[in-house]
Amino acid sequence: MNATPKTTVAGAVPAAPAGAVVMNCQIDKVFYGDFLAVRASTVPIEKNKITGFIGPSGCGKSTVLRSLNRMNDLIPIFRFEGKVTYHGQDIYDKKVDPVVVRRYIGMVFQQPNPFAMSIYDNVAFGLRLNGFKGDLDERVEKALKGAACWNEVKDKLKNSGLSLSGGQQQRLCIARAIATEPDVLLMDEPCSALDPIATRRVEELMLELKEKYTIALVTHNMQQATRVADTTAFFGVDISQGSRTGYLVEMGPTRQIFEDPQQQLTGEYVRGEFS
């Protein structure tokens, strides 16, 4: 495990994580076709912490997040150079099956996306997929409780997952993701489609979840990062080469990023001078 990444970009401030690093993302270059989307950035993800990714639109924060469980492989023109170590193994190694990676590194998406099946079947989906042999009912209940929606749905487990409200659907998706007890949860702007009350509930949930899981969170909302993230990575967009390439500008404890940023760009962004 590479706990103290070396500086790869002149001027960029790498994180110096104090705790155990579950995943270390060392990007060299990420392309979509010929388009260089993200350049050299190192993002360590610490165990039982929430690592927030912030930055302006097009800075590559979602691309980096989706590189962590190889979701981007579904885009044919995507190309990743670098490595992402997960418990010391490079998940981009040729012998690694991306399908298996995704069973350990779960994901919650921007839009709530329950399957067109019952609430129960939604949560049981991953367990059945993995050939789970134990008490399914118990695990479904546990996952729904873990996602703070058991009380709302316990009497209608046979109802469609799509019959729930947006906020409930998103918590159902979180329950579905944690039912298989993955190691790491990737959350890609999970509250952007939710109203403020539902957002609040999901944020509270994230704080509970980090006791058991490691979370990486992309957010467009800086206040959300200050409320939930332990560590924050700020990404910027470099337009100097005539293209738009994202890169890590600064990463550190959330408090430091917002109150005492080491980079001028970070300061301007967190003060809301550009977005």
Added chain:
Amino acid sequence: MNDPHLTTTAELIALNDLEALRRLPNLDRTPFEARTLKSGILTALTWIAALLASVPLLSVIYMLVVEGGSRLDWEALTALPPSAFEQGGGFGNAIIGTLVMVGLATLISVPIGLFAAVYLAILDPDSRLAHSVRFLSKTLTGFPSILAGVFIYAALVVSMKTYSALAGGVALAVLMLPTVVLAAEQAMMMVPKKMKDAAFGMGCTRAQVIWKVVLPTGAPGILTGVMLAIAGAAGNSAPLLFTALFSSYYLTSLTEPTASLAILIFNFSGMPYENQIELAWAASLVLVMVILLFNILARIIGRRKY
């Protein structure tokens, strides 16, 4: 006019301020103004057109019930077709023949159609092969059904040296296939991308995404398409003329000429005998009821469960 204080109509009437009353905006309905009239007339026209569209079907069903209902009894449903001057008889063998051949056509066209639709909708939607298949399927839906019969005649009947239920079933399958492919593709395309992403994110392989998420989610639409294709095939006589021909006996083997409702109606309605003409009416009623049944089934199954 420039008074910032807005006075209500009642107050103005009490004040007897006619000038101000006249300046108030008029919000009353004006049913005889040109644009209101035009809108009303156009609405009425759509009503009339909608009624007209249902006239052919309703009058056909009315005729069939009146003309065919009287002969529709157990004998008609089970007995063999009568010969020229014979009285009584029925079309039991034709019902069996139609069910067998449509079943055969379903067994052939549904698996092929489903796999083709998976390719078109998910695996490689933008490939040249996909574009060609889509274009050919759309063309084939408007294909004259008699040509499917002639084609299978050349391909199967000639080489097997006999008309058969098998050839009839294959000919019907040729006609069903494009409908199944296009309906299934459409149903699978309607499955939101975010659901597929969720499945991939759970660690599904591509086959699992298709099998566990895309097919169940698209199932109502797929079944509706299949049912409509079946209903279409059941009523088609042209492709069977050159392939299954007809038989006056019950089906004993798939490789012999076979009776069907559509051909029986075609044969009997042109005969100069009262008995046969009555049976043709009754067979028509049975055929329409079978098709209606499949359409209703399609609607019931097509109802979304989740």
